Amino acid sequence: MMLSSDAFVQRKAFWRDTRFLAVLFQVLFLAVVILLAGAAYANMVRGLERLGLRLQLDFLSQEAGFGISEGIAYTPGDSYGRAFVVGVVNTLRVGALGIVLSTVVGVLVGIGRLSSNWLVRGLSSVYVEVFRNTPLLLQLIFWYSAVMLKMPGVRQSISVFDLVFINQRGVYIPRPVPTGAFALWVWLLIISVVMAAGLYVYRRRIQEREGRPGFAGLWALGLLAAGGALGWLAVPGSPLVLDVPILQGFNFRGGIQLSPEFAAMLTGLVLYTGAFIAEVVRGGIQSVPKGQREAALALGLRPAAAMYLVILPQALRIIIPPLTSQYLNLVKNSSLATAIGFPDMFNVGVTIMNQTGQSIPVFGLIMASYLSFSLITALIMNWYNRRVRLVER
Numbered sequence: 001m002m003l004s005s006d007a008f009v010q011r012k013a014f015w016r017d018t019r020f021l022a023v024l025f026q027v028l029f030l031a032v033v034i035l036l037a038g039a040a041y042a043n044m045v046r047g048l049e050r051l052g053l054r055l056q057l058d059f060l061s062q063e064a065g066f067g068i069s070e071g072i073a074y075t076p077g078d079s080y081g082r083a084f085v086v087g088v089v090n091t092l093r094v095g096a097l098g099i100v101l102s103t104v105v106g107v108l109v110g111i112g113r114l115s116s117n118w119l120v121r122g123l124s125s126v127y128v129e130v131f132r133n134t135p136l137l138l139q140l141i142f143w144y145s146a147v148m149l150k151m152p153g154v155r156q157s158i159s160v161f162d163l164v165f166i167n168q169r170g171v172y173i174p175r176p177v178p179t180g181a182f183a184l185w186v187w188l189l190i191i192s193v194v195m196a197a198g199l200y201v202y203r204r205r206i207q208e209r210e211g212r213p214g215f216a217g218l219w220a221l222g223l224l225a226a227g228g229a230l231g232w233l234a235v236p237g238s239p240l241v242l243d244v245p246i247l248q249g250f251n252f253r254g255g256i257q258l259s260p261e262f263a264a265m266l267t268g269l270v271l272y273t274g275a276f277i278a279e280v281v282r283g284g285i286q287s288v289p290k291g292q293r294e295a296a297l298a299l300g301l302r303p304a305a306a307m308y309l310v311i312l313p314q315a316l317r318i319i320i321p322p323l324t325s326q327y328l329n330l331v332k333n334s335s336l337a338t339a340i341g342f343p344d345m346f347n348v349g350v351t352i353m354n355q356t357g358q359s360i361p362v363f364g365l366i367m368a369s370y371l372s373f374s375l376i377t378a379l380i381m382n383w384y385n386r387r388v389r390l391v392e393r
Contacts, residue, residue, distance in 0.1 A: 179237060204216045334346075
């Protein structure tokens with residue numbers, strides 16, 4: 001009688017199985033981390049109880065009692081929660097505008113660093129080296145105390161084409177005001193958006209079917225711009241008019257006022273982050289093989305067209321990941337606004353902590369808010385990175 005070969009195989013004991021031991025050690029490590037976190041949390045709660053504080057958020061419904069110089073509608077009689085929302089909105093304002101403007105500055109300077117014109121190349125290099133190698137906090141204080149606060153008085157305001165006025169009280173810019181024809185123009189614009197989206201999908205399918213490159217986005221943007229312009233001309237009257245600031249008495253009336261703190265904060269963030277983005281763009285462009293540029297020029301494209309249509313689309317695959325990090329840094333660096341008195345989320349949060357003593361809950365709200373901003377920004381940029389990355393066939 002022959003025995004099966006399995007009978008001769010001795011089963012290994014579970015305490016000698018490396019796979020079992022690996023899982024066991026991970027479970028034990030996780031248990032230790034949970035126990036330590038629980039002990040720290042219990043110790044924190046006991047310490048707060050000895051101080052007469054509770055780890056709750058009910059204080060957010062209490063009256064704030066302090067003013068905020070700018071932001072959405074708010075009065076000192078509103079709650080702490082409303083005050084914190086004002087700070088969040090101010091952080092989003094400076095962060096969103098900073099991302100857009102710093103991207104424009106960074107792309108232009110990054111291309112300028114590779115220009116054949118020595119003056120453009122030299123000025124771009126000096127800008128990058130100066131703003132990238134000096135602390136952001138120092139730059140913010142400079143733009144606020146040495147620039148904005150040294151501007152002339154209201155009656156001697158610096159005028160830019162009689163539309164923008166700069167003085168010690170801030171920057172005054174025109175405000176677009178919708179007219180009665182605005183609703184009709186919006187409907188025409190929506191129709192243009194739908195048609196542009198359809199054209200984009202159509203052109204993309206043609207490119208995929210024929211296996212050749214194209215510029216579906218440019219076709220869509222062209223149709224959208226043409227539709228918006230034709231709609232503007234077709235509606236009776238102008239859909240938007242500019243409410244230009246006008247000096248009346250001791251101040252300007254109309255338009256939009258940007259406080260000195262906001263202007264200094266935005267300028268500092270844009271110029272500082274733009275210097276880093278310029279280096280990211282320069283590195284991405286230089287990573288594209290020189291043969292691509294030579295081939296584009298051989299096909300009759302001008303240098304500017306070759307850069308926009310051939311070089312930059314390929315460089316984006318390398319530019320996007322580090323560019324995401326710069327966007328995240330910009331949002332987090334906005335917390336330095338407290339140094340110049342801009343009422344951002346961190347500044348307002350510190351005021352709430354000083355008045356209520358609820359430091360841990362407020363710090364938790366601030367951290368959760370910054371984490372949400374960063375995760376949303378990273379999610380959008382990662383989605384775009386997947387759209388532009390090179391897919392191997």
